[in-house]
Amino acid sequence: MTAATEGRPSPGTGPAAGPLASARGLTKRYGVRHALAGIDLDVGPGVTGLLGRNGAGKTTLLRCLATDLDPGGGRLTVLGESPETSAGRTRIRRGIGHLPQNPVLYPHFTAFSLVDYIAVLKELGGRRARHDEVRRVLDAVGLYDRRHSRVRRLSGGMRQRLALACALLGEPRLLLLDEPTIGLDPEQRIRFRDLVSEFTRDRGAVLSTHQIEDVGALCSRVLVLDAGRLVFDGSPDELTGHARGRVWSAARRPRDAATAWRGPDGRYRVLTPEAADPPADAGEAHPVEPTLEDGYLLFTAERG
Ligand SMILES: Nc1ncnc2c1ncn2[C@@H]1O[C@H](COP(=O)(O)OP(=O)(O)OP(=O)(O)O)[C@@H](O)[C@H]1O
Numbered sequence: 001m002t003a004a005t006e007g008r009p010s011p012g013t014g015p016a017a018g019p020l021a022s023a024r025g026l027t028k029r030y031g032v033r034h035a036l037a038g039i040d041l042d043v044g045p046g047v048t049g050l051l052g053r054n055g056a057g058k059t060t061l062l063r064c065l066a067t068d069l070d071p072g073g074g075r076l077t078v079l080g081e082s083p084e085t086s087a088g089r090t091r092i093r094r095g096i097g098h099l100p101q102n103p104v105l106y107p108h109f110t111a112f113s114l115v116d117y118i119a120v121l122k123e124l125g126g127r128r129a130r131h132d133e134v135r136r137v138l139d140a141v142g143l144y145d146r147r148h149s150r151v152r153r154l155s156g157g158m159r160q161r162l163a164l165a166c167a168l169l170g171e172p173r174l175l176l177l178d179e180p181t182i183g184l185d186p187e188q189r190i191r192f193r194d195l196v197s198e199f200t201r202d203r204g205a206v207l208s209t210h211q212i213e214d215v216g217a218l219c220s221r222v223l224v225l226d227a228g229r230l231v232f233d234g235s236p237d238e239l240t241g242h243a244r245g246r247v248w249s250a251a252r253r254p255r256d257a258a259t260a261w262r263g264p265d266g267r268y269r270v271l272t273p274e275a276a277d278p279p280a281d282a283g284e285a286h287p288v289e290p291t292l293e294d295g296y297l298l299f300t301a302e303r304g
Contacts, residue, residue: 018080019044020174020204021065025074028060028228035060037228038074043174047200049219049236050208051296056225058208059101062176065206066098079173094122097167101178101208103160107152111143111162114151118166137165140195142188157183164192168199175205181214193217216292224296226303236292243290243298246272251283258301271298 019042028036035057043065050058063069064076067083079095081088106114115134124130138144141161143154151159160183167175175196181189189211196205197218209215215222216236224232224239232239246258248270253260256279259271270282271294278285 018077021076021078021206023064023074023076026061026064026071026076027073028057028064028069028071034228036064036071039228039230041223041230041233043204043206044221045200045202045204046220047196047205047207047218049215049222050206050225051210051212051215051222052225053300057228058225059178060228061225062098062178062206062208063100065174066096066100066176067092068098068100094170095172096174096176097169097172098176099163099167099178099180103163103166105151105159105162107150109151110148111138111151111154111165112147114162115165115169119169122170124170133169137168140168141165142191157185157188160184161188161192164195171203173203175199175203177205177207177209179209180207181209181211189214212291212293212296222292224299226300231303232299239295239299240290240292241295243271243294245276245287246274246298247288247290247294248272248278248282248285249288250278250285252281254279254282257282259297271301273298273302 021043023039023041026036026039027034039061050061052058060069064071065078067089076083078092081091083089083092109117112134115138116130119130119134124133135144138147141164143158143161143165146154146158151162154162160180164180167177181192184192193214199205207214207219219236222232222234222236222239223230250268250270253268254270257270258273260268262268270278270285272279
């Protein structure tokens with residue numbers, strides 16, 4: 001079933017020139033712990049992938065961009081606006097869509113009423129245009145047919161898609177997505193990729209994820225955070241290239257590999273610290289083409 005699309009609100013407006021978001025020396029501390037330790041960053045159109053270990057600072061960065069958290073220091077602009085003033089924060093919130101990690105959804109609401117409630121909070125147009133917009137985003141995430149279902153009766157993946165529908169309301173210029181594909185089945189993940197890819201033809205998205213395949217499939221640029229610092233900023237191909245000549249299929253697990261794991265064929269995928277010959281204790285070994293995951297694993301392994 002297709003939702004009505006007429007009368008939908010126009011994309012969030014605001015200063016058009018310049019990056020969609022820009023940070024200089026951005027810091028955020030929780031007590032003595034630096035969650036962000038001086039981030040310099042410009043976010044442009046397209047999908048920017050944000051990778052990093054658990055606790056690296058990805059959610060903190062997204063929450064600062066979403067004006068949900070006050071950074072402790074540095075300069076930040078989002079959609080050309082500073083979040084330091086109340087008026088600036090309001091304009092940013094109207095122009096972005098934020099899918100937080102572990103979104104809280106009211107269980108007794110129906111899917112439609114929940115998205116409509118968020119649309120009211122976002123002050124999206126009159127009732128008719130707002131309802132058209134609610135139907136549009138529910139349709140976009142494949143939940144239009146479940147619009148009358150109570151949130152508590154939806155599966156985990158459906159709830160995640162419902163939260164994504166809320167983030168898409170009002171055609172924001174910048175989408176901030178914190179682990180959006182958690183719990184999605186493979187079909188819905190592809191649908192999600194297509195949706196975000198179409199969406200970012202003329203807008204931007206920052207996608208924090210541990211699903212490296214999503215980064216390879218969607219992102220023109222990838223950032224790696226490590227202990228609150230930006231340690232890599234480049235294309236997925238460049239990150240993959242980091243592992244070139246350092247990935248082996250080996251008969252045995254060598255002692256000094258950066259990373260090694262046993263595959264279903266009983267052989268070991270071995271990532272070596274240096275581009276050199278395979279480790280002598282790996283037994284029979286031959287080089288294999290690196291993946292984005294190899295590049296990321298080697299890059300983070302080098303940082304201890
Ligand atoms: N509310 C909080 N109070 C105290 N410390 C916090 C808080 N939120 C995050 N932290 C700390 O800040 C650091 C960065 O956390 P953050 O959630 O941004 O990491 P992340 O990269 O998103 O991790 P993950 O991949 O596990 O979601 C961690 O050391 C974390 O323990």
